[in-house]
Structures are given as structure tokens and as C-alpha cells.
Amino acid sequence: MSSLSTAVSWVVLCVTVACVLLVGIKKPSQDWDIIAYVASAYQLDGLRGQELSSRTYADVRADVSDDKFKTLTEGDHPGNLVESNYRKTVYSDPKALTEQIPFYSIKIVYIELLRLVGHVVDSYSKSTYIVSSVFSALGIVVLSRVLYIANVHFLALPFIVMGSGVSELAKTSSADSLAVFAGMLCILALLKRSRMVFLLAAILPAMRTDYILISMLVLAVEFVRERRAASIISAAVALLAYISINKFSGNYGWLTLFNHSVVAATPYPAELTPSSNWMDYIRPYVAAIYDMISSSNSIAYVVAIYFVCALLLRDWRIPPISRLARYVLMVCRKDIQSTALLVVPILFVAGHLLMFPDYEPRFFVLSAALALVWILSKGTIKGLAPWQRARSPTEASAAVGALDPSLGPA
Incomplete structure (x- = not known):
């Protein structure tokens, strides 16, 4: 690569990273997940009940506009009574807020990071999207290395970032950017045949528990490539991490998650009775396929x-x-x-x-x-x-x- 090409590549990388980082911090989406993650952080600080609810909503209210806070506590679709009732109940009843936490506390690394950053910026709400922005930027750096190995021109980097949605993750209050960063590192290690792939695959479930799928797929590839002992050990550690995180967080299990997320959200998931209508388990698949295509x-x-x-x-x-x-x-x-x-x-x-x-x-x-x-x-x-x-x-x-x-x- 010529010195001019190298310079251009560095400029493209730095500009892309800077834009994503700044947009993420300055224009966060501040969706409802910000409440659940802030509550998860305060719960680890030892807060419970009314004190947990009051501190959580005070933290969020200090960071968002009045209109945004109204949306977070009452819903943004007046005709959607299910969403409106859900958000109002979680806002008014500390028990309902507490019962949402197991869906979010399983992202243990993200929550610990936002607690760390939150103590620096004096706001857990701000830290949710600061962490997301930083790891979106770091994910782009790793992606640039993947481009190099795949022999793809560096000018494609910003288009891949925008086309895949990496730039949007920077604005969210979620663990997704952290998971993408770790997953990208794992894929890079797989491409380079580095032994780090086994460590990264083992810890992926701590970023997002559903990334256990990435872990198992990557390790299956390594097993086929004759690195069998390390693959088996890493898979066992990943599975142990997955099981331990779910148990520690008090996860309600797949059936409750399914019904709460894609059938009908409830303010009290701990008391949820799974639907007995088989169509409630078919319709989400049809909707998911449609959403994916569109x-x-x-x-x-x-x-x-x-x-x-x-x-x-x-x-x-x-x-x-x-x-x-x-x-x-x-x-x-x-x-x-x-x-x-x-x-x-x-x-x-x-x-x-x-x-x-x-x-x-x-x-x-x-x-x-x-x-x-x-x-x-x-x-x-x-x-x-x-x-x-x-x-x-x-x-x-x-x-x-x-x-x-x-x-x-x-």
C-alpha cells in the first residue's frame, strides 16, 4: 500500500469513528431501555423498592427533555393502550419496575461499564449511550481490520457502517454495540487463526447472552479445523457462563421472554401465564420474516x-x-x-x-x-x-x- 493510500485510509477511519462517536453522544435515541438499564445499575448499588424507582426516574428525568420523559412514562402512540398501560404501570409501581430488571441485568459487562462511567459523569442515564458510542467506534476500528484481511477497499468502510446499522447503535442505550465489538473481535481472531478466538468465544455470552450462538458457531468451525480440544473447552466455558449469568440474574426463562416480548408485554412478567393459543406462537414468526425483509x-x-x-x-x-x-x-x-x-x-x-x-x-x-x-x-x-x-x-x-x-x- 502506497503512503498516499495509507494516509487516505487513516483519514477515512478517523473521520468515520469521530462522526459515529460524536453523533452517538450528542444525539442519543434515549429509548425506553434507558430506564431498565439505569434501574439495573442502581439495583447493583443496593437500591430496592420505592428508592430504586425514585432514583431511576430522577436520573432519567435529569437527562431527557420533558416531552421525551412523557413518552418514556406514558408511551408515544396514544392509540396503543397496551404500551401506554405498560409504561404507566412500570413508572408508578416499583414492583413492576423491579420485575423488568431480569431481562436486562443479564448484560453484566455492559451494566458494570455504565456503572463505572456513570460514577465519572455523575449520571447512569448519560453513561448508557456514552458506552454505546465508544464501543460502536471501537467496533468500527476492528471492522477496518476485517476489511483489510478481506481485501476490501477502505473507502467502503463508511458505507458498511451506515448500511449495516453500526452508526445507529452508537445512539442507543443498549448492550448491542458492546456485543458487536466483541463479536467482531471474535470473527477477526477466527480469520487470523489466532488462539484468542477461544477466549473471545468463551466470554461472548457475558456481552449478550444470545451471542452464545456466535460462540458455538465459531467454535464448531474451529473444531472442524482440527483444533478440537481448545474448541470443546471454550464451548464448555461459554455454556457455563451462559447458564450462570441467567441464573444469577433471575432470568424468567424462554417461555416468559417469548410471551412478554412478542405476544403481549406485561408490567408483571414474574406472574405471567404463558398463552395457550398456538397462533400466538405462529404469528411472531410471520411478523419476524416480514420485518426482516422490509x-x-x-x-x-x-x-x-x-x-x-x-x-x-x-x-x-x-x-x-x-x-x-x-x-x-x-x-x-x-x-x-x-x-x-x-x-x-x-x-x-x-x-x-x-x-x-x-x-x-x-x-x-x-x-x-x-x-x-x-x-x-x-x-x-x-x-x-x-x-x-x-x-x-x-x-x-x-x-x-x-x-x-x-x-x-x-
């Missing part, structure tokens, strides 16, 4: 799947099922870039939606960013563009056989 970052998945299908139709002589599994394993061993940037992210999206059918784009920013990197790394390389000439059956068979002789011509 979301801004769905284009990353659509284009990535298009590329994959085009490549398979062009290069692949479809083998029997018994040989298909061997082919997939071979790809994991020999094409780590596609595995890390496409297979792991896409399987994370699929697994997450299968277990929790609620498509909020912030949950899948990591997947969208990595998929965009893969598209840019593969889409312009000669021989991989899907609009190029399809190979003949003989050429396709020879191409597959070059990777694995056992899958070549019969």
Missing part, C-alpha cells in the same frame, strides 16, 4: 444469498446428500473467509430468529456488516461474479474436484 439491512442477506446461489448453480455438480455434508465441511476447512464472513453470520440470524422471532435490526448489525464485507470481497473478483459465464458440467466438476478430489468426476 428492514434496511436485509439487502446484505439478500445479495449474499444471491451470490451463493449463483456460485452454486455455476460451479457445483450437486452430489448425493452423503457427499454434501463432506463438501460443507471442506468449505469450513479451506475457505475460512467465506465461513467467517457469511456462513457464521447467516446461521446466527437464522438460529436467533428460530429461537426468538423478533427482528430488531440492532440484534443483527454484526451479521449485516460481515455479510456486506463478504459481498464486496467476493463480488468483484474475477471468476466469482454471478453474471459471468456458467461453466460446463465438466468444468464445474473439475473445479469441485480441485478442492476435494473425492467430490470430483465419478
Whole structure:
């Protein structure tokens, strides 16, 4: 890389990081989660009951405008009586607020960080989006390294940041930016075949418990690549962390989370009776699929799947099922870039939606960013563009056989 290109790359990186950091701190979204995270922090400080509720809402009120506070305590859709009743009850009843905390206290690293920063800035509310902004910026730095390894031009960085939603995470009061940063580090370690991948995979559940999926997928890849002992140990630690965090936080379990989040939110989830209507468990999946298709970052998945299908139709002589599994394993061993940037992210999206059918784009920013990197790394390389000439059956068979002789011509 020439000195001019290096200088331009540094300028692009610094400007992108600075913009995301400043926008996140100066224009936070201040959504309802800010209340739950502030309450989680004060609970760890030892506050309970009315004192916990009073301190939480006083902290939030000091940081937001009067209109925003009214929205947080009464709802922003007058016709939505469920949301309005939920927020009013949580505001007025300390018991209701306390029962929301187990949904948020499982993000233990994020809460400890906002407590640390909160003592510096004298506001837990401010610290929620300061931490998010800082880790969004750090995530961009790690993403820039992924771009370098994937041989994607550095000028693509700001477009990937905006297209995947990394820039929006900086404004939120949530653990998502911290999780994306840690997940990006884990993927980078996988790409570099670094032993740090085992440590990072083991601690991912402490960032967001649903990132146990990323941990297991990454470690499955490492297991296939013959690093089996370390993969098994790291997976065991990750699972132990996942179970311990949920137990320590008093998590209500999947059924309560499902009903509270995608069926009907209740101010008193500890007393929730799960729905017995089977349609309540079907409708969320339909809604999640619709939300995913209509979301801004769905284009990353659509284009990535298009590329994959085009490549398979062009290069692949479809083998029997018994040989298909061997082919997939071979790809994991020999094409780590596609595995890390496409297979792991896409399987994370699929697994997450299968277990929790609620498509909020912030949950899948990591997947969208990595998929965009893969598209840019593969889409312009000669021989991989899907609009190029399809190979003949003989050429396709020879191409597959070059990777694995056992899958070549019969």
C-alpha cells in the first residue's frame, strides 16, 4: 500500500469513528431501555423498592427533555393502550419496575461499564449511550481490520457502517454495540487463526447472552479445523457462563421472554401465564420474516444469498446428500473467509430468529456488516461474479474436484 493510500485510509477511519462517536453522544435515541438499564445499575448499588424507582426516574428525568420523559412514562402512540398501560404501570409501581430488571441485568459487562462511567459523569442515564458510542467506534476500528484481511477497499468502510446499522447503535442505550465489538473481535481472531478466538468465544455470552450462538458457531468451525480440544473447552466455558449469568440474574426463562416480548408485554412478567393459543406462537414468526425483509439491512442477506446461489448453480455438480455434508465441511476447512464472513453470520440470524422471532435490526448489525464485507470481497473478483459465464458440467466438476478430489468426476 502506497503512503498516499495509507494516509487516505487513516483519514477515512478517523473521520468515520469521530462522526459515529460524536453523533452517538450528542444525539442519543434515549429509548425506553434507558430506564431498565439505569434501574439495573442502581439495583447493583443496593437500591430496592420505592428508592430504586425514585432514583431511576430522577436520573432519567435529569437527562431527557420533558416531552421525551412523557413518552418514556406514558408511551408515544396514544392509540396503543397496551404500551401506554405498560409504561404507566412500570413508572408508578416499583414492583413492576423491579420485575423488568431480569431481562436486562443479564448484560453484566455492559451494566458494570455504565456503572463505572456513570460514577465519572455523575449520571447512569448519560453513561448508557456514552458506552454505546465508544464501543460502536471501537467496533468500527476492528471492522477496518476485517476489511483489510478481506481485501476490501477502505473507502467502503463508511458505507458498511451506515448500511449495516453500526452508526445507529452508537445512539442507543443498549448492550448491542458492546456485543458487536466483541463479536467482531471474535470473527477477526477466527480469520487470523489466532488462539484468542477461544477466549473471545468463551466470554461472548457475558456481552449478550444470545451471542452464545456466535460462540458455538465459531467454535464448531474451529473444531472442524482440527483444533478440537481448545474448541470443546471454550464451548464448555461459554455454556457455563451462559447458564450462570441467567441464573444469577433471575432470568424468567424462554417461555416468559417469548410471551412478554412478542405476544403481549406485561408490567408483571414474574406472574405471567404463558398463552395457550398456538397462533400466538405462529404469528411472531410471520411478523419476524416480514420485518426482516422490509428492514434496511436485509439487502446484505439478500445479495449474499444471491451470490451463493449463483456460485452454486455455476460451479457445483450437486452430489448425493452423503457427499454434501463432506463438501460443507471442506468449505469450513479451506475457505475460512467465506465461513467467517457469511456462513457464521447467516446461521446466527437464522438460529436467533428460530429461537426468538423478533427482528430488531440492532440484534443483527454484526451479521449485516460481515455479510456486506463478504459481498464486496467476493463480488468483484474475477471468476466469482454471478453474471459471468456458467461453466460446463465438466468444468464445474473439475473445479469441485480441485478442492476435494473425492467430490470430483465419478
